[in-house]
Amino acid sequence: MSAGTPRSLASSGQKSIQDICHPLSAEESALSRSPDVLNPSGAGEKDLSLPNGTPVDTSSPASSSSLLNRLQLDDDLDGETRDLFVTVDDPKKHVSTMETYITYRVCTKTTRTEFDLPEYSVRRRYQDFDWLRNKLEESQPTHLIPPLPEKFVMKGVVDRFSEEFVETRRKALDKFLKRVADHPVLSFNEHFNAFLSAKDLNKRQGLALLTKMGESVKYVTGGYKLRGRPIEFAAMGDYLDVFTQKLGTIDRIAQRIIKEQSEFLMELREYGPVYSSWSSFEEELHDPLEGVAGCVSNCSSALDELTEDMSEDFLPVLREYVLYIESMKNVLKKRDQVQAEYETKLEAVVFREDKKTPVPTDVEKCQDRVECFNADLKADWDRWQNNKRQDFRQLLTGMADKNIQYYEKCLAAWESLIPLLQDKQEARGETN
Amino acid sequence: MADSGSEDIAVIGNTDLTPSESENNLKNTMVEKGTSLLKRMEISVAEAEKRTGKNAVNMQETYTVYLIETRPVDAASEGTNPVPDSLWRRYSEFELLRNYLLVTYPFVVVPPLPEKRAEFVWHKLSADNMDPDFVERRRVGLENFLLRVASHPVLSSDKIFYSFLTEENGWKETVFETGFQAKADSRLKALNATFRVKNPDKRFAEMKHYGDELQSVISQLLRVRAVGENKVSTAENAAQSIRKSPFSPTKRAADRLYGVYKVHGNYGRVFSEWSAIEKEMGDGLQSAGHHMDAYAASVDDILEEEEHYADQLKEYLFYADALRAVCRKHELTQYELEMAAQDLTSKKQQREELATGTVRTFSLKGMTSKLFGQETPEQREAKLKMLETQIEEGEELVKERNEECDEFVKSAWVDIERFKEQKDHDLREALISYAIMQISMCKKGIQVWNNAKECFSKM
Numbered sequence: 001m002s003a004g005t006p007r008s009l010a011s012s013g014q015k016s017i018q019d020i021c022h023p024l025s026a027e028e029s030a031l032s033r034s035p036d037v038l039n040p041s042g043a044g045e046k047d048l049s050l051p052n053g054t055p056v057d058t059s060s061p062a063s064s065s066s067l068l069n070r071l072q073l074d075d076d077l078d079g080e081t082r083d084l085f086v087t088v089d090d091p092k093k094h095v096s097t098m099e100t101y102i103t104y105r106v107c108t109k110t111t112r113t114e115f116d117l118p119e120y121s122v123r124r125r126y127q128d129f130d131w132l133r134n135k136l137e138e139s140q141p142t143h144l145i146p147p148l149p150e151k152f153v154m155k156g157v158v159d160r161f162s163e164e165f166v167e168t169r170r171k172a173l174d175k176f177l178k179r180v181a182d183h184p185v186l187s188f189n190e191h192f193n194a195f196l197s198a199k200d201l202n203k204r205q206g207l208a209l210l211t212k213m214g215e216s217v218k219y220v221t222g223g224y225k226l227r228g229r230p231i232e233f234a235a236m237g238d239y240l241d242v243f244t245q246k247l248g249t250i251d252r253i254a255q256r257i258i259k260e261q262s263e264f265l266m267e268l269r270e271y272g273p274v275y276s277s278w279s280s281f282e283e284e285l286h287d288p289l290e291g292v293a294g295c296v297s298n299c300s301s302a303l304d305e306l307t308e309d310m311s312e313d314f315l316p317v318l319r320e321y322v323l324y325i326e327s328m329k330n331v332l333k334k335r336d337q338v339q340a341e342y343e344t345k346l347e348a349v350v351f352r353e354d355k356k357t358p359v360p361t362d363v364e365k366c367q368d369r370v371e372c373f374n375a376d377l378k379a380d381w382d383r384w385q386n387n388k389r390q391d392f393r394q395l396l397t398g399m400a401d402k403n404i405q406y407y408e409k410c411l412a413a414w415e416s417l418i419p420l421l422q423d424k425q426e427a428r429g430e431t432n
Numbered sequence: 433m434a435d436s437g438s439e440d441i442a443v444i445g446n447t448d449l450t451p452s453e454s455e456n457n458l459k460n461t462m463v464e465k466g467t468s469l470l471k472r473m474e475i476s477v478a479e480a481e482k483r484t485g486k487n488a489v490n491m492q493e494t495y496t497v498y499l500i501e502t503r504p505v506d507a508a509s510e511g512t513n514p515v516p517d518s519l520w521r522r523y524s525e526f527e528l529l530r531n532y533l534l535v536t537y538p539f540v541v542v543p544p545l546p547e548k549r550a551e552f553v554w555h556k557l558s559a560d561n562m563d564p565d566f567v568e569r570r571r572v573g574l575e576n577f578l579l580r581v582a583s584h585p586v587l588s589s590d591k592i593f594y595s596f597l598t599e600e601n602g603w604k605e606t607v608f609e610t611g612f613q614a615k616a617d618s619r620l621k622a623l624n625a626t627f628r629v630k631n632p633d634k635r636f637a638e639m640k641h642y643g644d645e646l647q648s649v650i651s652q653l654l655r656v657r658a659v660g661e662n663k664v665s666t667a668e669n670a671a672q673s674i675r676k677s678p679f680s681p682t683k684r685a686a687d688r689l690y691g692v693y694k695v696h697g698n699y700g701r702v703f704s705e706w707s708a709i710e711k712e713m714g715d716g717l718q719s720a721g722h723h724m725d726a727y728a729a730s731v732d733d734i735l736e737e738e739e740h741y742a743d744q745l746k747e748y749l750f751y752a753d754a755l756r757a758v759c760r761k762h763e764l765t766q767y768e769l770e771m772a773a774q775d776l777t778s779k780k781q782q783r784e785e786l787a788t789g790t791v792r793t794f795s796l797k798g799m800t801s802k803l804f805g806q807e808t809p810e811q812r813e814a815k816l817k818m819l820e821t822q823i824e825e826g827e828e829l830v831k832e833r834n835e836e837c838d839e840f841v842k843s844a845w846v847d848i849e850r851f852k853e854q855k856d857h858d859l860r861e862a863l864i865s866y867a868i869m870q871i872s873m874c875k876k877g878i879q880v881w882n883n884a885k886e887c888f889s890k891m
Contacts, residue, residue: 239709242709243706243709246702246705246706246709249698249702250699250702250706253695253698253699253702256695256698257692257695257696260688260691260692260695261688261692263688263691264685264688264689264691264692267685267688268685271653271685274649274652274653275653277649278646278649278650278653281642281645281646284856284860285856285859285860288860288863289863292863292866292867295867295870389712389713389891392713392891393713393716393888393889393891396720396884396888396891397885397888397889400881400882400884400885400888401885403877403881404877404878404881404882404885406877407874407875407877407878407881408874408878410870410874411871411874411875411878414867414870414871414874415871417867418864418867418868418871421860421863421864421867422864
C-alpha cells in the first residue's frame with residue numbers, strides 16, 4: 001500500500017486548486033447534519049453533542065466533561081462513521097538497570113482494512129510518541145501535526161513520577177493520538193499504523209515506502225524569496241500571532257489566580273483552628289464554635305481541590321495549544337518556502353532561455369506541490385478551527401464548573417451549620 | 433448590633449431577616465430587658481461631622497464630632513414625629529464618660545468604646561482616622577456603646593450618663609465635680625501594682641483566666657485576617673500586639689481574597705480582546721468577560737460585610753479587658769482586706785507580747801530593749817494604750833473591708849453572670865450572621881459562574 005493514500009482526499013497533484021473540492025472545506029454546511037449519525041456504537045456510554053450549537057449536557061458536569069475528554073468527539077465531516085478508536089491509559093513505571101521510565105497502554109479498536117486485527121493493545125513510552133510525531137512531520141509536511149506535551153522537565157523542579165504529572169501527561173498523549181486518529185490523512189499514515197499495532201517499534205529501521213515525490217515535499221531551507229503571500233495564509237499567520245498572545249495572557253492570569261488562591265488557603269488553614277481552640281474554653285458557645293471551625297476546614301479542602309484541578313486540567317491544555325500554534329506557524333513557513341521555490345523557478349523559466357533554467361515539468365511539479373500544500377493546509381486549518389472552538393468551549397465550561405462545584409461545597413457546609421447555630425436558641429426560647 | 437449597608441435577604445431556616453431587621457431585634461431585646469431609661473427614651477448617634485478648632489496648647493486641630501439624638505419613646509409611637517433633642521460630642525468626651533463609669537462602678541463589666549485609632553483593619557482603605565468608612569464605623573460603635581450603657585440595669589440610672597445624653601454645656605465640669613479623678617488615679621496606681629492575694633477567690637481567678645483566653649483568641653482571629661503574623665500565646669502579648677502597627681509585611685487573608693476576585697477581572701479584558709479575532713466564538717467570549725468583571729467587582733461588598741463581623745468581634749475583645757478589670761479590682765479589694773487583717777493580727781500580737789513581757793517574735797525593739805535595757809512601766813503603759821486604740825481602729829477597718837469585699841463579690845458576680853449571658857447571645861448571633869454572609873457569598877459565586885458557563889457553552 002502506498003504511503004498515505006487516503007480514501008477521499010485531495011492531494012491529487014494534477015488538478016488546479018479551484019477544481020479540488022476538498023471535503024473538509026465545507027465547514028458550515030456539514031455542521032447542520034443530524035446528530036444521530038455521529039454516535040458510533042463504540043462510544044456508547046453517554047449522549048454526546050455536536051459542535052453545531054447544541055450545548056454539552058452538563059447536568060452532571062464533572063462526569064460529562066471528563067467523559068468528553070476521553071472520547072474526544074470530533075466532527076467527522078466526510079460523512080463516514082468513525083472506525084478507529086484509540087485510547088491511552090494505564091501508566092506503569094519500569095525500572096531497569098539503565099533507567100527508570102513510564103509506559104502507557106495504547107488500545108486500538110478499528111474496522112479498517114489497513115489493520116490486520118480489529119483490536120490492539122501495546123505499551124509505549126514518551127520516546128515512542130516523540131518518534132511518531134517526528135515521522136508524521138517528515139512524511140506529512142503539508143499537514144498540521146498535533147503537539148505533544150513538553151518533552152523536557154526540569155529535574156528537581158517537577159517530579160516526573162508523581163501521580164499528577166503522569167496523569168497530566170497521559171491525558172495529553174491521549175489527546176494527541178485521538179487528534180491523529182481523527183485526521184482523514186494522518187490516521188492512514190503507516191507510521192501511525194505501526195505505532196498502534198507493532199509489538200516492538202523498531203524505530204531505527206523506519207518503513208520502506210516513505211518519500212514519494214508526489215507525496216512529500218523536501219523542505220527547502222531559505223534561498224527563495226516569497227513574492228506575495230495569499231491573503232488567507234497571511235490572515236492565518238496574523239490570527240495565530242494574536243491568539244498566541246491572548247493564550248499567554250490567559251495562562252498568566254490563571255497562574256496568578258492559582259497563586260492567590262493558594263495563599264488564601266494558607267491563611268484559611270491558620271484561621272479555622274483558632275475557632276477550635278476558642279471552643280475549648282467556652283460552654284454554651286462550644287458547639288457553634290466547633291461548627292464554624294469544621295466549616296472553615298471544609299471550605300479549605302474545597303479550595304484545595306479547585307486549585308489542584310485548575311493546575312492539572314486547565315493550564316496544561318492552554319500550554320498545549322501554544323505548542324500547537326508553534327508547529328502551525330512552522331507549517332505556514334514551510335508553505336511559504338514551497339511557494340517561493342515555485343515562484344522563483346517559474347520566473348527563471350519565463351525570463352531565461354538557456355540550459356540552466358529548470359525544465360518545465362520541474363516547474364509544473366512545483367506548482368503541484370504549492371497547490372497540494374495550500375489545499376491540505378486550508379483543510380487542516382478549518383478542521384483545527386473547529387477543534388479549537390470545541391476544545392476551548394469545553395475548557396472554559398470546565399473552569400466554570402469547577403468554580404461552581406467549589407461554591408456549592410462551601411454553601412452546603414455553611415447551610416448545614418445554621419441549624420446547629422440556631423439550635424440552642426430555640427430551645428432556650430421555649431423554656432423561657 | 434450595628435447596621436450594615438447590604439440589602440440582601442438572609443434566609444435562616446424559616447425566617448427571613450434583613451440586616452436592619454436584626455439590628456432592630458437587638459434594640460428590642462435591650463428594651464425588653466427593661467431598663468427604665470430605654471423604655472422612656474430612644475437614643476441614637478445620628479451623624480458625624482468634622483470640626484476645626486484650637487486645642488489646649490493653642491494649636492489648630494481637626495477632629496470629628498458626633499450627633500447624639502434622643503427622643504421620647506411615646507412620641508414616636510403616637511405617630512407624630514417631633515424633632516429629637518440633640519447635642520454634639522467628640523470621642524474624648526465619650527472616653528471621659530467611660531472612665532467615670534469605670535471608677536464609679538468598679539464591679540460592673542463596663543461596655544467598651546470602639547477603638548480610638550484604626551487598628552486591626554481588614555479592608556485596605558479604612559485605615560485612616562479621617563477616612564469616611566472609619567468614621568462611619570466609629571459612629572455605629574459609639575451608638576452601640578450608648579445603647580449598651582442605657583440597657584444596663586445599674587449604669588442606665590446614672591445621672592452623669594443621663595446628662596451626657598441631654599446637657600450639652602457644662603457636662604464636663606459636672607463630671608469633674610464628682611471628684612472621680614482622684615479615685616481614678618489611685619485606682620490606676622493600685623491596679624498597676626503587683627501584689628499577691630493569699631486566698632484568691634476561685635471563681636474570680638477563673639473569670640480572669642477566661643478573659644485572658646478570650647482576648648488571646650479573638651486577637652488571633654483578627655490578626656490572622658488582618659496581619660497574619662506569629663501567633664499570640666499570652667494575654668499580655670495580645671494586648672501589646674493590639675497596639676502594634678497593623679501594616680505587617682505578611683499578607684492578610686482579606687488581601688488574598690481580594691486578589692483572587694480582582695484578578696478574575698483580567699479575564700474580562702483578555703476575553704474581550706480575544707473575541708475580536710474570533711468569528712463564532714466572539715459573542716460567547718465577550719459576554720462571559722462581562723460576568724468575570726461582575727465577579728471581580730463583587731468582592732468589595734463581601735469585604736465590607738466581613739469588616740462588620742470584625743467589629744462585632746472587636747467589641748468582645750475590648751469587653752474581655754473590662755472583665756479582667758473587674759477581676760483585678762476584686763483582687764485589689766481582697767488584698768486590701770488581707771492587708772488590714774494582717775495588720776490587725778500583728779498589732780494584737782504586739783499587744784500580747786507587751787502585756788506578758790515575752791518576746792515571741794523577733795523585733796528590733798526587742799533586740800534594742802535587750803541590749804539597752806527594758807522600758808519603764810510608764811512607757812509600756814503608753815504603748816499598750818496606743819496599741820489598744822490601733823487595734824480598735826483596725827477591727828473597724830477589717831469589718832469595713834470585709835463588708836466591702838462581700839458587697840463587691842455579690843454585685844460583681846451578678847454583673848458577670850449578666851455579662852456571660854449577653855456574651856453567649858451576642859457571639860452566637862455574630863456567628864449566625866457570619867454564616868449567613870458566607871452563604872450569600874457562595875450563592876452569588878454560583879450565580880456568576882453559571883452565567884459565565886452559559887456564555888461559554890454558546891461559544
